[in-house]
Each structure stands twice: as C-alpha cells, then as structure tokens.
Amino acid sequence: MKTAQTAFKMSGSTQEEEELPANHTGPKGVINDWRKFKLDSVDQTVPQSKRELLRQMSSQREDDKERLTRKMSVQEYELIQEEDERCLKRYRKQCMQEMHERLSFGPTFEAVYELESGEDFLEVIEKEHRLTLVVVHVYQHGVKGCEQLNSCLDCLASEYSGVKFCRIDAVATGAAERFSPEVLPALLVYKAGELLGNFLAVTKHFHEEFFATDVEAFLNEYALLPEKEFTACADDEDEEGDVE
Amino acid sequence: MGEIEELRKEADSLKDQITAARKAVQDTTLQEAVASITVVGRVQMKTRKTLRGHLAKIYAMHWGADAKLCVSASQDGKLIVWDSITTNKVNAIPLKSSWVMTCAYAPSGNLVACGGLDNMCSIYNLKGKDGNVKVMRELAAHTGYLSCCRFLSDSEIITSSGDCTCVLWDIETGTQKTIFAGHQGDCMSLAVSPDFNFFISGACDFTAKLWDIREGQCRQTFGGHESDINAIGFFPNGNAVITGSDDATCKLYDLRADQELITYQDSGIMCGVTSLAPSFSGRLLLAGYDDFNVNIWDALKAERVGVLAGHDNRVSCIGVSADGMACCTGSWDSFLKIWN
Numbered sequence: 001m002k003t004a005q006t007a008f009k010m011s012g013s014t015q016e017e018e019e020l021p022a023n024h025t026g027p028k029g030v031i032n033d034w035r036k037f038k039l040d041s042v043d044q045t046v047p048q049s050k051r052e053l054l055r056q057m058s059s060q061r062e063d064d065k066e067r068l069t070r071k072m073s074v075q076e077y078e079l080i081q082e083e084d085e086r087c088l089k090r091y092r093k094q095c096m097q098e099m100h101e102r103l104s105f106g107p108t109f110e111a112v113y114e115l116e117s118g119e120d121f122l123e124v125i126e127k128e129h130r131l132t133l134v135v136v137h138v139y140q141h142g143v144k145g146c147e148q149l150n151s152c153l154d155c156l157a158s159e160y161s162g163v164k165f166c167r168i169d170a171v172a173t174g175a176a177e178r179f180s181p182e183v184l185p186a187l188l189v190y191k192a193g194e195l196l197g198n199f200l201a202v203t204k205h206f207h208e209e210f211f212a213t214d215v216e217a218f219l220n221e222y223a224l225l226p227e228k229e230f231t232a233c234a235d236d237e238d239e240e241g242d243v244e
Numbered sequence: 245m246g247e248i249e250e251l252r253k254e255a256d257s258l259k260d261q262i263t264a265a266r267k268a269v270q271d272t273t274l275q276e277a278v279a280s281i282t283v284v285g286r287v288q289m290k291t292r293k294t295l296r297g298h299l300a301k302i303y304a305m306h307w308g309a310d311a312k313l314c315v316s317a318s319q320d321g322k323l324i325v326w327d328s329i330t331t332n333k334v335n336a337i338p339l340k341s342s343w344v345m346t347c348a349y350a351p352s353g354n355l356v357a358c359g360g361l362d363n364m365c366s367i368y369n370l371k372g373k374d375g376n377v378k379v380m381r382e383l384a385a386h387t388g389y390l391s392c393c394r395f396l397s398d399s400e401i402i403t404s405s406g407d408c409t410c411v412l413w414d415i416e417t418g419t420q421k422t423i424f425a426g427h428q429g430d431c432m433s434l435a436v437s438p439d440f441n442f443f444i445s446g447a448c449d450f451t452a453k454l455w456d457i458r459e460g461q462c463r464q465t466f467g468g469h470e471s472d473i474n475a476i477g478f479f480p481n482g483n484a485v486i487t488g489s490d491d492a493t494c495k496l497y498d499l500r501a502d503q504e505l506i507t508y509q510d511s512g513i514m515c516g517v518t519s520l521a522p523s524f525s526g527r528l529l530l531a532g533y534d535d536f537n538v539n540i541w542d543a544l545k546a547e548r549v550g551v552l553a554g555h556d557n558r559v560s561c562i563g564v565s566a567d568g569m570a571c572c573t574g575s576w577d578s579f580l581k582i583w584n
Contacts, residue, residue: 024576025534025560026474026518027345027391027406027432030303030360033319034343069429069448072389072406080343080361088342092300092319099576103556194512196551198286221290223553223581 031071037091038079050079103226106131108161112153115166118174124166130192133226135219137167138179138186145203146185148210155212162226189224197224266503274496274505274544284527284542287550292570295326295580297333302574303360304561308349311565314572315356316580317347323358325349325370328565328572328582335377337368350395355380355415357401359390365403367415381418386411392434394443396457402443404431410445412457422460426453432474438482446473452487454499466497468504474518479543480526486543488517494531496543508541510548519561524568532562536576552583 023032035054053075106129115121121136128134137153139146150167157165170179179186182201189197197219199205206214219225300319307314313334315325321342325335343361350356359365365383372378388407395401396412400421404410410424410431429448436443442463446452452473454464466485475488484505485497493509494517508529519532522543529541536557540550553559558575565571570584 023516023534025532025536027360027389028474029518029534029560030319030343030345031389033301034361070406070408071430071448077363077388083342088321095301095319096577194551197288222288223291223556223558226556227577 028071033095034080035076037083037088040091040094050075054079100227103131104162106162107164109157109164110161111165112137112150112157113164113166115168115172117172121166121168121173124164125190126193128164128190132191133163133196133224134190135163135165135224136188136190137165138170138173138184138188139167140170140179140181140184143181143184145206149185149187149203149215152210152212152215156216159212159216159228160225187219189219197222266501269501270503275546278544281544283545283547284549287528287540289550289552289571289583291581291583293328293331293582295324295328295331295582296578297324297326297336298322298578298580300578301576302560302578302580303344304346304358305563305572305574305580306347306349307563307565307572308353309351309566310353311567311569313349313353314563314565314580315347315349316574317344317358317360318574318578319343320578323347323356323368325356326580328570335370337377339366345390346392348393348395348401350398352398354398355395357393357395359393359403361389363387363389363405363407365390365393365401365413367401381415383413383415383418385420388430391430391432394434394436396436396440402434402436402457404434404445406430408447410434410443410455412460422457424453424455424460424462426462426465427451429472432472433476435477435485437478438480444476444478444485446476446487446489448472450489452476452485452497454485464499464502466495466502466504468495468497468507469493471516474516475520475532477520477522479522480524486520486522486529488520488531490516490534492516492533494520494529494541506546508543508546510539513539521562521564521571523564530562530564530571532559532573536560538562538573553581 023029039054124134153165170176185202187199187202205218298318298320302316302318305316312329314328317323319342321339323337324333327334341362344358345360347358354371355367357365357367363386366379367381368377369380370377386405386407388405390403390405392404393401399415401413408427411420412422414421427447427449431445431447434443434445442454444452444454450469452466453462456463469489469491471490473487473489477486483499488494492513492515493507495507496505498505515533515535517531518534521530527543529543530538532538536559538552538559539548542549559573560576561574563572570582572580572582574580
C-alpha cells in the first residue's frame with residue numbers, strides 16, 4: 001500500500017489544486033519548515049551545493065531505504081546554526097499567509113440558495129468544492145424561528161462569501177418524517193461531502209429574539225465558520241520574561 | 245556465508261514462534277467482543293477558550309497535571325505557560341532555537357522542558373527564587389533532533405530522538421542514566437505508562453516498543469504499521485497502546501495479548517496521523533492528521549463519530565487534560581483553543 005507520504009510527494013512545489021504536501025505537523029513538520037526556511041531565505045550563507053541537498057531531502061525517493069528511516073542527513077545537521085531573527089519573522093508571517101490563502105481559495109457565493117428537492121440537497125452536499133463549507137437550513141412555513149433564522153442567514157451569506165448557505169423546505173426534502181416541526185429549524189453543516197455539524201431545533205440555543213451575530217457566534221463556537229479576514233498578529237512587541 | 249544463512253533462518257523461526265504464540269492467545273477479536281455495544285453518538289465539541297499570544301504555528305503542547313495549566317511551544321521561538329481557565333499567560337519563555345518539536349510539563353508543576361533541532365532537551369525552572377524563569381539544565385548528548393520528552397519527576401526525564409534512541413536522564417547531574425537503543429529508525433514520539441514503570445516509543449522503523457524503565461530493556465515490540473509511527477499514547481488503564489502513523493491509520497495494541505486489536509482507518513483518509521490523545525475513559529480517541537484535521541473515533545467500535553474544529557483545517561497538535569474535562573488544540577495560525 002502506498003503510504004500517505006508518497007501520495008503527496010508527487011505534488012511537487014506548485015499548488016494549483018490545493019493539496020497540502022506531506023509533513024506539516026509534528027517533528028517532521030518542524031524539519032520541513034526548517035528546510036523551507038533555509039531554501040527560501042534570502043540569507044546567502046547557504047551555498048548552492050547545500051541548497052541542492054536540502055531540495056533533495058525535501059523530496060525523498062521511495063526506493064532509498066536508508067533515507068526512509070532517517071529523516072535528517074548528517075550534512076543537514078551541520079547546517080543548523082544561529083538564524084537571523086528578521087528572516088525568521090518574515091518566514092513565520094509568510095507561512096501563515098500562505099496557509100490562509102490556500103484555505104480561502106475557492107468559489108464565492110452571494111446569497112442564500114433555495115434548494116427545491118432532495119436531489120438538489122444531495123447535489124449541493126456532494127458536488128461543492130472540497131474546501132467550501134455548506135450550511136443548510138431546513139425550515140417549514142409556520143414553524144417558530146424559521147423566518148428569523150432565514151433573515152439571519154441572508155445576513156451571514158453576504159458576510160461570508162466563501163460559505164454556501166442554502167435553505168430547503170422540510171417538505172421538499174422528501175424526508176418530511178425526519179424533519180418534523182419539533183426538530184425545526186435545523187442547521188446542517190457539510191464540507192467535502194461530510195457532515196460536520198448537525199443542529200436540530202437550533203433555535204433552542206438562542207433567545208426568543210435572535211440576530212445574525214447570535215447565529216454567527218453559535219457556529220463559531222464549533223469552529224464551523226471561516227475567519228472573516230486574516231488579521232496579522234502584533235509581532236512588533238517582543239515579550240521577554242514572565243507575563244502575569 | 246553459511247553462518248549468516250543460519251542466523252537468518254533462526255531469526256525467521258523465532259518470528260514464526262512469536263506469531264504462533266500471539267495467535268494462540270487470541271480467543272476473540274475486539275469487534276466480536278463489542279458487537280452488542282452501540283456506537284457513541286455524534287460528538288460535537290465547542291470552543292470554550294482561545295489562548296492568544298504566540299506569533300506563529302504551534303508545534304506542540306502539553307497539559308500540566310492539575311488540568312488547569314498547560315505549556316505550548318511555537319515556531320516563534322517561545323514556550324508559553326497558560327492558565328487555561330483565565331486564558332492568562334503565566335510565563336513566556338524565549339528559546340534559543342525556533343525549531344522546537346516538543347514541550348513537557350513536569351507532574352509537580354515546577355518544571356517545563358522542550359527540545360527540537362538543537363538536539364538538546366532544555367529544562368526550565370518555573371519556580372525560581374527570584375521569580376524569573378531560566379534554563380536549569382541543558383541535556384545534550386543526543387546526536388539527532390529531540391522529537392519528544394516526558395518528565396517522570398523533577399529529577400528524571402525521558403527523551404526520544406532522531407538518532408534512533410530514547411534516553412532516561414538524571415536532571416540534577418545532566419547525565420544519561422539509561423540509553424534505550426533498538427529502534428532502526430528515528431524515534432518520533434514517546435508516552436509514559438500511568439504507573440511510571442514503563443514507556444512506549446514510536447519510530448520511523450514502523451514499530452512501537454515498550455520499555456522497562458528500571459531494567460532498561462525493550463519488553464515488547466509491536467509491528468503492523470506500513471509507515472512511520474508519528475504519535476503514540478497509552479490507553480488510560482495502561483493495558484493498551486495506541487499508535488498513529490503516516491499510513492493514515494491508528495492502531496490499538498493490547499500489552500497482555502502482545503498484539504494489535506484494531507485499526508482505525510477510513511478509505512477517505514489518506515493523510516498521516518501526527519498526534520493523538522485518548523479521552524479520560526478511553527472510549528474516544530482524538531487523532532490529529534497532517535492536513536490539520538482532527539477526527540474523533542469511537543475507540544471500541546472503530547468508527548468516526550465526529551471532527552474537531554470542523555471548518556478550517558487548522559490543528560497542528562492536540563492534548564487531553566488529565567481529568568478528561570477538556571482538550572486543547574494548537575493551530576498553525578498561532579492560537580490554542582480549549583474544547584469540550
């Protein structure tokens with residue numbers, strides 16, 4: 001069986017499709033971040049021969065058994081040294097920026113979509129881009145809270161253009177028994193075909209009168225909404241020592 | 245050449261004997277044993293706190309034994325000790341190296357440790373007399389990166405390294421008490437048993453080993469994974485071991501049966517596991533994957549029952565507190581979150 005590593009090794013260094021190359025987390029993540037830093041850094045102390053070595057180590061060949069079990073070469077250990085703090089700062093910001101961009105790539109939407117049938121429902125869950133969050137509101141005319149929730153979602157749809165908000169009448173789903181009035185309004189959250197959040201009778205979490213911000217806060221508690229925009233963290237204050 | 249052939253035959257025969265012995269004690273499978281139990285319902289956890297203060301990706305975190313304080317290590321070259329209830333930063337410790345792979349909190353709460361590409365394990369005293377936190381010891385002897393460290397007490401710590409060994413150190417003298425050699429690949433992770441008599445290590449030779457700390461020997465070796473083991477943990481009762489691997493699966497091995505009981509896998513998951521933490525009861529297994537996703541597994545039924553941090557894939561490390569009340573995740577965007 002191919003290891004997950006080889007599956008991702010083939011993606012090379014350009015990312016049109018947003019496949020994450022392997023090893024971003026854990027100790028191997030640190031090693032790869034360090035390699036990338038050494039390769040990317042403007043710091044010219046890394047000679048050409050060493051750069052080639054780093055490039056090779058970043059794309060390990062499957063057939064080299066020795067390389068497989070040892071993650072860092074002796075030559076690489078020798079390259080570890082005191083690093084320029086400015087270069088490091090720049091690199092860290094770059095890392096986070098890249099990740100944010102990678103995750104905000106994807107289709108955008110303007111308003112809440114009305115789904116007309118069970119098939120529409122299935123289609124929207126299965127066919128959307130794998131990075132797109134799909135939020136479906138199952139409602140029914142006359143059921144308390146549905147209309148309020150609808151207007152909240154209209155609001156959120158304009159704020160979170162990367163999220164596809166949809167709504168469907170319980171009767172139209174073809175599964176009306178599942179969506180009886182006691183469990184409505186219901187909010188179902190999907191991504192890449194998978195159910196991430198299932199909130200039946202979601203209004204029980206809110207007060208009588210609730211607003212878009214309440215719904216937003218609720219979804220954020222479950223980390224189900226994307227960040228609105230990338231806020232660069234304050235990196236100009238250097239904290240040293242204890243902070244109480 | 246004849247002698248090599250002989251030894252090879254002997255090794256193969258011993259392997260066969262081990263396989264036979266394991267089969268002999270296998271009177272049932274985990275699936276059969278839990279057939280009458282229903283799967284745990286969907287798990288949806290909420291963010292209770294957000295810990296802000298780091299400036300770059302969180303590489304590692306570890307809870308203190310009081311289940312209130314925790315320590316995190318980040319690419320920004322800092323260790324921060326947090327009060328998870330108030331979200332205050334109790335200590336912010338600057339490190340010499342930004343490439344930190346692991347951090348640990350001593351059970352007493354007096355010390356924290358970290359290490360990484362500097363090949364060293366640095367011990368910091370949080371309770372120094374003048375109130376300042378400084379390096380107490382630098383444990384240097386490994387010839388490879390420091391992938392993981394865990395305290396046994398204020399005077400002993402165990403480290404795992406990219407040099408394929410694990411070491412038990414005397415913190416006072418800064419010397420190696422025992423070297424645990426045997427892995428054929430970089431050691432990536434370690435976990436100490438609840439009774440502190442054993443520890444397990446996972447390595448890039450696709451095996452996990454159980455070591456007797458006092459005797460200094462490897463007691464058991466567990467194979468079966470098809471790639472590097474990146475994460476390892478003890479099942480809460482200490483009788484089983486859970487591993488997470490680049491082969492996109494987690495496995496549960498029983499220590500007494502000396503074999504694998506179950507594999508946690510899904511055809512939709514193609515990404516390596518890089519961190520894991522069982523819940524307090526052991527019924528749930530939280531597994532962190534290299535695509536920054538966290539899957540929650542029903543440990544008995546081996547079915548996925550939820551995802552953590554549903555929307556964005558952000559999670560770079562996870563840890564469950566000792567009292568089981570909360571889980572903490574570190575993210576590539578510099579924040580830590582407390583969930584339950």
